Amino acid sequence: MKRFLSAVDKTIEVISATITIGMIVLVTLQIIMRYVFKSPLIWSEELARFDLVLLTFFGSSLAMSQNEHIYVSIVVDKLKGNCKNHNVQFHGIFNILRCIVCINEYTPDIASM
8 A cells, every 4th residue: 555655646746746847838938928029828827827726736635645734733742642643633534524525615616617
């Protein structure tokens, strides 16, 4: 299982790097087209925005899988032993439930656009 998750993480890292390079090229092309040729690309800003959203989600999943997601640890650092482990498990389950609620809540709004 660890090999599979490691492969998934590596794949997400490669996809994220590709999206980042694509965004750099796209924004540079947009700047050149707008200020040098006076003919901006219509679609480039939307694609860059979509790429940024994708990059946010991929980066967030990588941070969660490597336990490097940002959090306030004042209370967690004071816990000991099993309490600390149970707290981490509780927050993992809570985040999964929160994601499910967000998907169920906002999917109809996106579909109606």
